[in-house]
Amino acid sequence: MPMQLSYNWLLVLLSYAVSVLGSFTALQLAVAIPVATTHHQKTAAVAMAGGAMGLGAIWAMHFIAMLACDSSMQVTYDPALTALSALVAFAACSAGLMLVGSGLFSWLRLLAAGTCMGLGVASMHYLGMAAMMMPAVTSYNMGLVIISLIIAVVASMVALWLAFNLRGPLQMITSALVMGMAVCGMHYTGMAAARFEDNGGQLPDGYATGLRGDNLGLTIFVIVATLLVLMLVLYYWRQRYRSSLNI
């Protein structure tokens, strides 16, 4: 019998807020990639932006959203797959941001970068879902899965275009809001595509040693705190840079 899912709406809103915060920090770091003058600067900007996007906007958002979802059964997460999902998100986002941030901006680059990031969001989500250990069998509605992929890719492209082509407050705020929509839109569409069938109480191997909600909560807190610190440092550093510029 399929299980009914219910959501804690406060946590759902929090998942969107974390996604926007991560996207904001990541995109503010990413727009500095084209002006990096050394290889070291470029690598640092890509790694920090990829980390903020992959771990903050996507990975942390995913697990807050999973904590918001009540399936009326105890769920644990496979540590290896959970770590792999974070790594995939980080790598895909770094690659996408490096693509769009290097050289002259073009629609081809935007398409490649948006696809890379969109697939990164989706890969993280479905790896995270595969990491779930519970007494149920998961199946998917493929139509909705494809829609979730399209949402992730298209919204990522829009967010990247806004971030790299606009200037001023519109660039900073709108791009983060849209990227947050890309991540959350993909996630919740992916969740709507999932169907959980009770398997009669059979627990998978490793269930007892899997990560629980309280383990994830601490990790998420560390990531969100890091994002906030990174954003504040970035703001402070940019203010100092602006005032130090010689006319």
Add this chain to the structure above:
Amino acid sequence: MVELEIQVFSDRREGLLAELGRVVAANSFSLIRQRLTQDSRGAWLSMIVRGPMEQRLALEEMLGTHSRVLSFEAALFGEAGAIAAAPVSVPTQMAPRTLQPSPVEAMSPPAQPVAPLPAAMPDVSQVEHTLPKLAHDYPQIYPWLVALENSVAEPARESSLMLAGRRTGTWVYKRDYALGAKLGLADAIKRIGMPALRALADIEQHGVHVHILNSPLCAPGVHSGCKFYGGYLEGLLGASVTPKKVFVRHLSCRSSGAAHCSLEISH
């Protein structure tokens, strides 16, 4: 292979050799000798470079249109009085060929005091004196620009305003608009040029044409200050649409009876 003697005048020396050295290297030339000196008007760079004959025109074009170059001369090295006798000039917007300093001036900066300034050369020291005030009070800068206009000799007025505009535009770009992708000219005008110019004046934009309404620098019957806006847009947009150089042409001015000041941007 040819050897060229190149002389360049710029408003400041910091980074000049490195920037122009990159242009030289990019055109497959190598730098044999160079000398960089500074006087009250700006920096003078003399270079002897060697490279393929077929790249000569490209090198001269790139040096002549480089944003740091205010005036430029080049000739084959070793020809007696080469530059004096047969200058191969690529004049910039700011310093027309006929108004460039003589080679003797270029090779050996004149002793202080320097008077009078060559026509159409900016008064770099006055501009440098004004720039920190522009940065401090930006965007309320018109009193300083009027003071600059009044402090320089008439022949240097327009070029000084243009230099001040170019430096201010470049500074505003680095400060507020540098983060993001390089843009095409049309997008750069719309997303960088117009928001930045709106901080200084009431404007209307129609494609590559910009109308400045009620410019305080161009009251009817007095001098035109449009050169400041032209330099400002060149500095602002030049960095965002690299590697191309941006030019601003002045179509009409309120000071000469037009309804508003009109500029045309191109690259």
